[in-house]
Amino acid sequence: xxxxxxxSRVVLGGAAAACTNFGEPASAAPVPGTFKFRFIGLMGFVxxxxxxxxxxxxxxxxxxxxIPFLMARSGSPLAKAFxxxxxxxxxxAAFDTELEGTxxxxxxxxxxxxxSIEVISGPxxxxxxxxxxxxxxxxxxxxxxxxxxxxxxxxxxxxLRGGRIENSSAHPDAGKVWSFGSHSQPLTDAVNYRNLPGSxxxxxxxxxxxxxxxTIDAAQADELWMISSAAMSARMNDPVMLIHSQxxxxxxxxxxxxxxxxxxxxxxxxxxxxxxxxxxxxxxxGIIASEAAAPPLVEFCFICDLxxxxx
Numbered sequence: 001x002x003x004x005x006x007x008s009r010v011v012l013g014g015a016a017a018a019c020t021n022f023g024e025p026a027s028a029a030p031v032p033g034t035f036k037f038r039f040i041g042l043m044g045f046v047x048x049x050x051x052x053x054x055x056x057x058x059x060x061x062x063x064x065x066x067i068p069f070l071m072a073r074s075g076s077p078l079a080k081a082f083x084x085x086x087x088x089x090x091x092x093a094a095f096d097t098e099l100e101g102t103x104x105x106x107x108x109x110x111x112x113x114x115x116s117i118e119v120i121s122g123p124x125x126x127x128x129x130x131x132x133x134x135x136x137x138x139x140x141x142x143x144x145x146x147x148x149x150x151x152x153x154x155x156x157x158x159x160l161r162g163g164r165i166e167n168s169s170a171h172p173d174a175g176k177v178w179s180f181g182s183h184s185q186p187l188t189d190a191v192n193y194r195n196l197p198g199s200x201x202x203x204x205x206x207x208x209x210x211x212x213x214x215t216i217d218a219a220q221a222d223e224l225w226m227i228s229s230a231a232m233s234a235r236m237n238d239p240v241m242l243i244h245s246q247x248x249x250x251x252x253x254x255x256x257x258x259x260x261x262x263x264x265x266x267x268x269x270x271x272x273x274x275x276x277x278x279x280x281x282x283x284x285x286g287i288i289a290s291e292a293a294a295p296p297l298v299e300f301c302f303i304c305d306l307x308x309x310x311x
Contacts, residue, residue: 033218035201037119037160037193040096040170041228042066042244042301044252045134045191046146047308051126052161056154057112057228058251066247066301068112068156069277071095071225074105078222081214082205084108091273095227096170096190111277112156112226115207121162122199128164133175133188135248135304140180141255146306153251158226160193163201168192173239173265173300180245180258187260187302229275230301239267239299248304265300 039055046054057068071092072079087109092099137144151157169175170190178187195201201216216222230244246257 033195033198034221035121035163035195035216036223038096038168038170038223038225039191039193039303040189040225040301041303042230042248043068043228043303044137044248045131045165045303045305046150046252047127047129047306049308051308052159053127053129053165054150055158055160055226056150056252057156058154058247065231066155066228066244067231067275067277068115068226068228070110070112071107071227073223074108076222077216077220078203078214078224079108082110082212084110087274087276089272089274090276091271092225094270094273095229096225097172097268098170109276113277114155115205116157116159117206117226118159118204119161119163119193119201120204121195121201123162125161127160127162127193128196129307130164130166131188131191131305133167133186134191135178135180135187135260135302136183136185137248137253137304137306139183139185140258141249141253144253144255147252147254150252156228162199163193163195165191165193171300172268173262176262176264178242178260178262178265178302180260183258187262187300189300189302191303228301230299231275239265242300242302244299244301252304252306260302267299 041057043055043057046056048054058066070082070084072082072084074086078084085108086105089104090107090109091104092102092107147153167175167188168190169188174188174190175186177184195216198218200218202213203216204211204213240262242260245259249255249257
């Protein structure tokens with residue numbers, strides 16, 4: 001399948017369609033012909049001129065480090081195709097509440113540092129956008145433009161063409177109303193991408209000279225998690241104020257940061273876990289469990305969007 005040209009620069013403005021859908025429980029059996037790509041943590045969804053999306057994750061800026069990594073179920077077709085490996089002492093439920101009760105040994109990982117992924121599903125580039133709870137930077141920082149060198153700043157990028165995206169949640173504070181100064185809205189920390197019924201999905205992963213491509217047809221089903229998690233040393237123990245808001249403003253639009261606040265946010269207790277790939281080239285140099293467990297109140301890492309206007 002030929003890759004398609006795209007335009008990365010957009011002018012902020014507009015709003016998403018008003019529709020909310022939530023993903024099925026993680027224990028549900030996959031339906032043949034379905035592909036779900038679950039995005040969790042701090043990242044930006046940029047709508048491009050052809051209505052496809054570029055998803056970008058920050059790296060290390062202002063002493064705040066976020067680690068992007070791919071997660072899949074062990075033995076799945078995508079886990080095999082992308083040579084994903086187990087990482088000792090990583091607990092998936094620490095990142096996604098949908099995975100509470102699952103066995104850590106049933107999941108495998110791959111670092112996304114300096115990696116790009118392209119997902120093409122169906123015959124058109126346009127992604128149906130049903131995700132309404134990403135932080136709307138068009139309203140929070142009106143008139144600001146996306147950085148022209150976003151791909152150079154990003155630690156990982158994912159191109160989504162075709163399919164649809166929808167609201168989801170991986171943290172109990174998702175869906176609560178958060179305020180960025182005068183702008184208030186519900187925020188989510190998880191977005192699901194799905195193929196449209198009957199659509200074949202091709203996924204191309206590029207890291208340096210390494211290129212791997214896999215196609216999911218109507219007889220298959222699979223799922224991936226893309227997680228952008230704060231390094232433990234960068235986390236805060238005040239759940240009502242999102243200090244990581246600063247990173248997204250600087251990373252995406254170079255605007256004066258506005259910290260998000262929510263007086264009803266509680267944070268959540270997480271099981272002790274390592275964070276995989278704290279050193280990008282190693283699966284073993286994680287943070288030891290005793291350090292990963294503190295502070296116990298884990299900050300809510302929201303997702304933001306930069307949307308085109310109606311049309």
